Amino acid sequence: MTDSALDLGEPQQPQKADAYQVLARKYRPKTFSQLIGQDAMVTTLANAIRRDRLAHAFLLTGVRGVGKTSTARLIAKALNCVGPDGEGGPTIDPCGVCEPCRAISEGRHIDVIEMDAASHTGIDDVREIIEGSRYAAVSARYKIYIIDEVHMLSKQAFNGLLKTLEEPPAHVKFLFATTEVNKVPVTVLSRCQRFDLRRIPADRLTEHFAHVAQSEGVEAEPEALALVARAAEGSARDGLSILDQAIAHAGMEGGGVRADAVRQMLGLSDRGAIRDLFGLLLAGDAPAVLDALRRQYEYGVDPQAVLKTLLETVHGATLAKVGSRPDPALSGEEREALAHWGTRLSYPMLHRLWQLLLKGHEEVSSAALPIEACEMALLRIVHAATLPDPGELARKLADGSGQTAAPAAPAVAPAGAPAGASAASAAPRGDMAASPAPALGLEPVALPSDPDALWALLGEHGRHEMQAQVRNHLRPIRFAPPELEISAARPLPADFARDLANELRQITGTSWKIATANAPGGATLREREQQDEEDFRAQVRADPVVAAALEAFPDARIDWDKTKRSA
Structure with missing residues (x-):
């Protein structure tokens, strides 16, 4: 048997499995069109490249994960791309197939040097950059230095870089990225074109x-x-x-x-359960509040996360009250609930809830017994629900009605809440019937039927400045509370419609919609008063007795004040 008969060949090697690439690396943007949420920066860079007005140093700043390093690599590709035919120039749309583009994407281009300033902080590392910048690029159009977390450089390193950074050779570009731009010296900032990458919506x-x-x-x-x-x-x-x-x-x-x-x-809490808990807080139902909190705790939700979500709820209701655009990431049910609370809760109550929840969040974060601290914080809010509103109390003391019993306020429950939560929010418990009603809702106020009633309503609630503006400027086109259309044919005070809607919403507890149109509209209250005065005087002068008296005594004058009082 020969040796060749015993040769079985090279043993079969097991196939090497491809390493899994995490999504954050797999879907890293490879072109500027894939860079989401940074349209302003892309437009600026595109115009700079198109007009050949490229800065010699760029500083990219923003929170982690918004694309600072990816943007730096995209800029490097945009400046060094030669196109599929090898004849192209700098472009905002690098081809991705030429050798510079592929080499930069794979991190192996000899003329694109990436450095992590967190591990290269000293002056010696900067000396290498200064020495290398003197030599022309080997194969690329520009030699590019990408320094990540540049704020980590030492003071000596920054100082050593200043001269080169201010007057670099024409073939060198610097790209800096940092999450803490406040730690970068002003002398460096003044030498760079800065781009603030925004949080992605x-x-x-x-x-x-x-x-x-x-x-x-x-x-x-x-x-x-x-x-x-x-x-x-x-x-x-x-x-x-x-x-x-x-x-x-x-x-x-x-x-x-x-x-x-x-x-x-x-470890997030169910936002539906948090809305129910918020409704129970507004209703002042302490046992139900504690039960709802304990259920969340048993599901594994951190008490601090519960308070954080309640803070987000109060913030969302406040934004809804001022008419801010709703967060598109919220569900329709949650947007409806926030709009409902924003309509029914007053600004003082929302601010009080925010302060109480914020204080509770701070206490829970450092408490030895977090769940107990959270319970105490929520009970403090329940107790505050039975306290009168400070502003309303001051007005009652001022007009002498502070001894009267507080009227029952309507309970506030989220729209579309479960039946159990609605019942707890809508009907007071028997043992609370004799206690003061929670000052969390607004006492119902009848909507004004005409501009005169609207003017009187503002005066009754102490809104005298707005009352004067209504008298002088409100020219109604359509009066159908809570919707108004008023004339803007003549100049109006700044933010008149918005301020009037806010005042009426606080007084009536109803969300008002006030629109303006470039149409004549009706007369203002002031103009009507002046017209009534002119009509009254004309009527007096037309009286035969008055006319005869004025004819007999040409120098006589009419005392209009006395005439009005006797009329």
Whole structure:
């Protein structure tokens, strides 16, 4: 038997498995069109490249995960791209197929040097940059230095870089990225073109995560993606990391990415349960409040997270009250509930709730017994619900009605709340019937039937400045409370319509919509008073007795004040 007969060849090697690439790296933007939420910066860079007005140093700042380093690499590709035919110049749309583009994307281009300032903080590291910047680029159009977390450089390193940074060679560009721009010396800031990368809005993140989930072949509930976007706090990288975890969690549980699974994974409280808890707080139902809190605690929700979500609820209701655009990441049910509370709660009550919850959040964060501290904080809010509003109390003391019993205020419950929560919010308990009513709602006030009644209503509630403006400027086109259309054909005071709507909403507890139109409208109260005065005088002069007296005594004058009193 020969040696060749025994040769079995090279043993078969096991195939090397491809390493999994996390979503935050897999979906890192490769073109400026894929960079979400930074349209202003992209437009500025596109115009600078098109007009050949490129700065020699760029400073990119923003919170973590908004794309600072990715943007720096995109700028490097945009400046060094030569196009598929090798004849192109700088462009805001790098081709991604030429050798410079591919080398920069893979991090192996010899003329694009990336340095982490957190691990290269000294003057010696900067000396290497200064020495290297003297030599022309080997194969690229520009030699580019990308320094991440540049604020970590030492004072000596910054000082050593100043001269080169101010007057670099024509072939060198510096790209700095930092999350703490306040730590960068002013002398460096003044030598750079600064771009502040914004937090990515939650609705844009939700759309992006939906695209990623679809590309990965994973089904995801819209509410689940909205929860991930809200938890990301404007950071695409953080959101993709959370989504990666949620997909892995869904693989273990079976099915797609569900909202309840994401909520449990993140330790978030159920926002529906928090809305119920908020309604119970407004109703002053202490036992029900404690039961609802304990249920959340048993589900594994951190007491501090409960207070944080309650703070978000108060903030959302306040924004709804001032007429701010609702957060598109919120569900329709939540937007409806916030609008309801914003209509029914006064500004003093919302500010009081905010301060009480904020104080409770601080106490729970440092408490030895967090759940007990959270219970005490919520009971303090329940107790505050029975206290009269300070502003209303001051007005009652001023007009001498402070001894009268406070009228029962309507309970405030979220729109679409469960039947149990509605009953707890709408009907007072028997043992609370004799106690003062919570000063959380607004006493119902009849809507004015005409401009005269509106003017009188403002005066009754002490809004004398607005009352004067209504008298002088309100020209009604359509009067159908709580909707008004008024004339803007003549100049109006600044923010007249908005301020009037806010005053009437505080007085009546109803949200008013006041629109302006460039039409004549009716006469103002002042103009009507002047017209009535002229008509009265004409009527007096037309009286035969008065006319005869004035004819007999040409120098006589009419005492109009006495004439009015005797009329």
